[in-house]
Amino acid sequence: MTLKTLDNSLEVLKYFNKENPTWGVRELAKEMDISHSIIYRILATFEKQGFLIQNPETKKYELGLRFLEYGQMVKDKLNLSDFVLPIMINLADTIKESVFLTWLDGTDGVTVEIAESSQTIKFSVSIGTRTPLHIGASCKVIMAYLPEERKKEIMEHGMKRLTPETITDPDEMLADLEKIQQQGWCFSTGEYSHSVFGLGVPLFNSKKEVIASLTIAGPIYRKPTEEKLPDMVNVLQYGAMNIQRYFDQYSFKLYHE
Amino acid sequence: MTLKTLDNSLEVLKYFNKENPTWGVRELAKEMDISHSIIYRILATFEKQGFLIQNPETKKYELGLRFLEYGQMVKDKLNLSDFVLPIMINLADTIKESVFLTWLDGTDGVTVEIAESSQTIKFSVSIGTRTPLHIGASCKVIMAYLPEERKKEIMEHGMKRLTPETITDPDEMLADLEKIQQQGWCFSTGEYSHSVFGLGVPLFNSKKEVIASLTIAGPIYRKPTEEKLPDMVNVLQYGAMNIQRYFDQYSFKLYHE
DNA sequence: CTCAAATGTCTCTATAATAGAACCGTATTT
């Protein structure tokens, strides 16, 4: 029961990403294997509304300032900067690695807040980055606490491989998730990017449903040794506890109450 | 030659703002005076694509995390934090008032970067805020440098009044713009909000077309006296000159080259 | 506790909007 025209148009928008920020009409039409007339009408309509702008010189289209407006509104709604970000910065200072908050959104995890490590070599990621839930510590630790049917949904949605370490076998994944849920955290290396380790713990809403995760990540050569890992888990869980307390006090406006 | 379905759908999105962040299907349908079936299909399609999310409890819709993604991309593209923001912060420290950068977007000015004053009473505005070009120093100083036909377009677009000070008469506006262009800056009080003063100067692309403005704003009781105004103009123009130099070096990816 | 009003969702069909091919004038490339 969805609108085909709108659905297609939003699909077109997805082609505007960091790698391909600008598109010409025929260029995008070829990429999507769609008639250029259709693409033209879609792009022109988005432009009329400020969601895309056309470079008057090159005639190519790119994302417009309207997204700044909506993006800021979502950010304000999450309201993480006042209380949660300081906790994350504190954590990043203690551990000397980047810390980030990942939000559950359908079959993806979305990075909503970041505290970067002060070290020159660090894990770096953009706000708004979207990753399938089966990849990496930040996402798998969320997936581990989802109901079984949603796990199945996610796995049937297709477990794309990003690196050789990415788990793509459903049985292996279920076993891994089981383990994660039992220990309460997830440590992974090289699943998202071959040179990165991650350590994530879950965050819940008032109904004890998982809604987010707090994760430490850094270059793989600085990954904690087996003896040091428990310490890192402890520090991370302490930070997560503080954030969780905040979540419990102020029920969020986004997604869950 | 635009798509009516998409156009209508984007119009629906506009109802999700800071004042009304959540909408039920019938509630929004009533507000827009449209059949609730139509609204339902639009909202459901946006939700499917992550642009809206539905609260499973209340069934009401709100903006989704997808906007975080696109908003961040636009922000990254503008790439103001590295060079321009420091200049703005420096300026804000010197003058002890908030400083913000406004981008030209169609018939509106959009706030794209902010350096807030350290004083407890200060002018405060959100990134992404959209204001018609005929209102306030930050916008009028842009409008003053636009070609005559675009000025006419903007005025015919309707000069909405925000405060008693807002200029709504076309002739008065043209005279005002003439003066602004001659002196190179615009000082206004109470046009955008009754308790705020603003002082703005224009910024140009490589083709000497106006694309943005740099503005100081603060509470009206701290507005500069007639003797002190020239000093403030000087400091602001010096900051603008630095930003302009950056603009000239790196031609921007947004809107103009 | 009961009834009425309001809600999100779904079905149906006349109607209106869209898809997609073909075309146009311009710009760029060869």
Added chain:
DNA sequence: AAATACGGTTCTATTATAGAGACATTTGAG
């Protein structure tokens, strides 16, 4: 100078949408 590629437009068969109405639930008032 010819040929290709481009954004934009026009046309009509086809298809998706508009809008009324129905439905099961939920909410709220009496």
